[in-house]
Amino acid sequence: MKNNNIEIQLLRFNLLFRKELSKENNLENLFNKACLLIDRCKYYSNAFVYIKNSNTMFCGNSEITNKDKQGINNCYRNILNNNSIDKSIDIIRKNNHCIKTNTPTIAKSIIDNTDVYGIIVLNIEIAFDNSELHNEIVSNISDSISDEISRINNSASNNNSSFNNTYTTIFEKAPVGISILDKDGYINNVNTKECIMLGYSKEDIIGKHISTFISKNLQKKFKENFTKFLESGGIDVCMDLVNSKGEIIKANRIAKAIKDSSGNIVKIITHTQDISQTHKINKELNILNQAIEHSTSIIVITNLDNRIVYVNKQFTNITGYSYTESLGEVPHILNSGLLKSDTFTKLWSNLNKNKTWKGEFNNKTKNGTTYWERAEISPFYDENGEKVGYIKTAEDITKLKKIETRLKDTNNNYKRIFEITPLPIVIHKNSRIIEINPAALNFMNKGSEHKAEKKYFIGINIFDFIHSSNKENIAARLMKLIKTNLPLPKSQNIFYNNKGEERVIELVSSPIQYNEENAIMSMFEDITDRINWTNKLKESEYKF
Incomplete structure (x- = not known):
């Protein structure tokens, strides 16, 4: 869905507790661990956990009132016990705080699997314009799930089998590339996003070392980072990946170690975000920023209250006011008092009509000297077309004004000669x-x-x-x-x-x-x- 032109995706994580996971863990202990899992996840729009044949239910949404919680609890108990499914779903849909997507699928999945003992559902909204938050969320979820479920599984069944079962849903739904590696860095599994990013099938990727898809220029750096990772158990780096066409992909990769009860690394999970487009945009923005910052023109940006929010170096060179001194001030600090008031009346008349104003200012510097500038001031707008401020570009024409004065004097002399x-x-x-x-x-x-x-x-x-x-x-x-x-x-x-x-x-x-x-x-x-x-x-x- 769209929100202020930011792409939002609803991620859904369904974790099913089966009988074999609860043989050596009583329901209360399992419930507590599941609740802990939700508490540890910082970002979700709503979440709940329910243990079958239990009257206990946990809802993890701060907006849900006690009355709403009771309603949700009853609805999901009905679903889990196959009682009045359609009616329960209708009630849930009418409740703004409830999970609104795929409810029939959840119910059917739970009911059709007779060995299901409980369910954890996390609903998370992720904004795709924020790659840092995006990675943090996915990393947080994955770490929480892998750590908590791994602890439960350690006392019940084989670590590797339980680990792989846990991540099946996350792989196919995560909007970032996820790879599961063994302790030496060889790939055991990858999700669809990782395959699309690299341009290979799962069969082509599984079994390869993670370094296979890293640029040759960064192989030495990778070995250094991998050594550090084995010591720390986690790393967050930017790197150049190489896809099947030999093209370079700018990526941000977070790697986390999964350890057994003795503290030994048994698995490694990586989350990879393609930041090529962001890198390209940042590069272009940096070039534009450098061009503005080092322009020979004076550039000033103000907000709608006419308070300065940006000045470039040329502004400081000419006026003597530093960037820090200028922020929050109004351009009136440069007023020499030598201009007619109707100059500013015409200026604001144009700007209020969303038109550009062009003219000349006789301004005063920080040390009191005056200078002339030829300026152009225009409104500028955000992506929604809303006016957010004004931008001024100007040239110092003090020397030109002196030349014009001398020429005018010369012309006056010539005119007098012409006349007499x-x-x-x-x-x-x-x-x-x-x-x-x-x-x-x-x-x-x-x-x-x-x-x-x-x-x-x-x-x-x-x-x-x-x-x-x-x-x-x-x-x-x-x-x-x-x-x-x-x-x-x-x-x-x-x-x-x-x-x-x-x-x-x-x-x-x-x-x-x-x-x-x-x-x-x-x-x-x-x-x-x-x-x-x-x-x-x-x-x-x-x-x-």
Whole structure:
């Protein structure tokens, strides 16, 4: 069944006490040992033990009230004595605390086997996303069953036969691989999960040494661990197994020794969990974690209360606040007080609508200095789509801001020069005027009664002011400038002013960047009066 998207499996362990197990153990002693078995198992949703022909019953569920216990006891006594089976099952199904699966099968199994003297049932729910808990549960169950039943069996019958009978059900139901070995490590039995994991049949595995399926690179380590295991009686290790295709399987293996009354190892039981997928995910997560931790970007994660739950190293490098100092704080500790309040209003307006916010912060470090960052803040969600917090990625743009300030100052200086220079300057793109300075405006308005404003000239084609005899030459020169991206040498041309007068000018044109676009700057000097004075001077000299 599913619970919060975690895969849950109900494990059922049925242990049947037969007559031969009770010949030398009275019912009370057997009952007490069975109850001890349940007490020793820490994880179960419910459990019970019943001894046939006895009025004694033990229910091991803390949620079961005395009244419920009495009802359950009566139901199972009826089942064991083959009385009103269907009615008893119906009663059990209606009780939320009772075992809800395979009840008919249990009853039939007990009734059909006339030599059954009692039953222990453990119902355990295991979450498959937690391999540590998973292994601990299976190990606990197996240890409890093997130890307790082995003690009972030691006084009644042959150890090996009783041991193997005990584990039959566990093998086929356990969600992890289980192997039973002799004291030297040779495999006597394996369950289905172990066969699937290794890709071999039982016949292929039984009789082999446990080391046969361990990677060659770990053989030396295995021998060292096996020696330690023989001394301690238990071990928990991660290892590389090799399946039938030669593929490496990352596995966690727990091994426990089963000892006789003299303390000698008679059997070994191993529980093996395939953690290949977990190992792969952890490896990928580790790579991702390293990438985030060592990123040159500032990364901050907060919860829904806007309390910091994670910062990376770059955050510490820039702000001076350590990881420990930052946890539980609000990002407001970085507020320099230099930003307008509406910045934060817009930020939270976006986040509350589950939208991303982008902008710039002027922040304050731990030692009081300020810095600029360009940030992007977004909500993030859990696997169910529920919003759980916010993540900020940011870049330190303090140096960039200083450069921008210097460029702005430089541009302001250029603008002042552009405005006060006595030479007319026209900036144009695709032959259309996009900017003129005051000197060019004066040139255009010279001699005109109605002075046109700057906006009048913006967008006009420059060829409207060029004499027809010069248009072809100027067009060719401008095409050459665009192609070579090089300035044009000075040339003499005839322009018209706004009054329509012909004016002789000396023209220089250069490629420039204007508002981050390619454009042409043409600077010229009106030499009409100079030419006229030169001609008059030449005429005077000629007369004399």
